[in-house]
Amino acid sequence: GESVGLHLPTLSVQEGDNSIINCAYSNSASDYFIWYKQESGKGPQFIIDIRSNMDKRQGQRVTVLLNKTVKHLSLQIAATQPGDSAVYFCAERSNDYKLSFGAGTTVTVRA
Amino acid sequence: DVKVTQSSRYLVKRTGEKVFLECVQDMDHENMFWYRQDPGLGLRLIYFSYDVKMKEKGDIPEGYSVSREKKERFSLILESASTNQTSMYLCASTIFRGNNQPQHFGDGTRLSIL
Numbered sequence: 089g090e091s092v093g094l095h096l097p098t099l100s101v102q103e104g105d106n107s108i109i110n111c112a113y114s115n116s117a118s119d120y121f122i123w124y125k126q127e128s129g130k131g132p133q134f135i136i137d138i139r140s141n142m143d144k145r146q147g148q149r150v151t152v153l154l155n156k157t158v159k160h161l162s163l164q165i166a167a168t169q170p171g172d173s174a175v176y177f178c179a180e181r182s183n184d185y186k187l188s189f190g191a192g193t194t195v196t197v198r199a
Numbered sequence: 200d201v202k203v204t205q206s207s208r209y210l211v212k213r214t215g216e217k218v219f220l221e222c223v224q225d226m227d228h229e230n231m232f233w234y235r236q237d238p239g240l241g242l243r244l245i246y247f248s249y250d251v252k253m254k255e256k257g258d259i260p261e262g263y264s265v266s267r268e269k270k271e272r273f274s275l276i277l278e279s280a281s282t283n284q285t286s287m288y289l290c291a292s293t294i295f296r297g298n299n300q301p302q303h304f305g306d307g308t309r310l311s312i313l
Binding site: 120124133137139177186187189190 | 240
């Protein structure tokens with residue numbers, strides 16, 4: 089079956105540096121990908137999404153890159169701030185309803 | 200903004216009890232979902248619904264049932280709670296099937312079964 093995984097379970101970043109969070113997916117039929125942020129005690133919050141017909145999409149301080157050749161997704165956060173400390177999940181959609189989620193990467197921002 | 204509200208943030212129940220978890224969304228979304236979240240396992244889909252009175256099993260439906268009598272409300276039912284159902288439960292909704300719109304989540308119910 090398909091699986092979505094993140095390369096590293098934890099990431100420590102110096103405040104002000106850029107962060108890169110990686111995700112590998114296995115289902116080449118997936119057509120839509122999402123990044124979520126989950127802060128302690130809260131539910132996952134939508135950050136940015138990308139369709140499979142794109143390879144890059146930018147938001148406010150965030151960029152998602154999609155490499156379909158190697159089935160890899162990444163989230164880049166520019167000028168990381170203390171408020172960016174959270175667990176980040178990637179998700180892929182391979183049919184009409186269902187998303188498959190990775191286990192998450194915990195990002196800790198050092199002051 | 201989409202608002203998904205779960206009725207309880209924390210809940211403690213006893214083994215064998217029937218437990219109801221409630222979820223309401225305010226954006227007229229057709230699709231609603233129940234997940235459980237456990238350390239190291241990520242989010243796993245229990246049940247989802249794409250319309251009133253419709254339901255579909257997710258990846259781990261055993262021990263659970265659901266009810267969707269109104270479009271805005273989706274309930275998760277633990278028929279006879281067991282300790283292995285201690286978990287964080289997350290409800291989500293999205294507008295309709297097949298669209299490129301993300302699921303929006305509530306803040307979760309942390310359920311402990313003693």
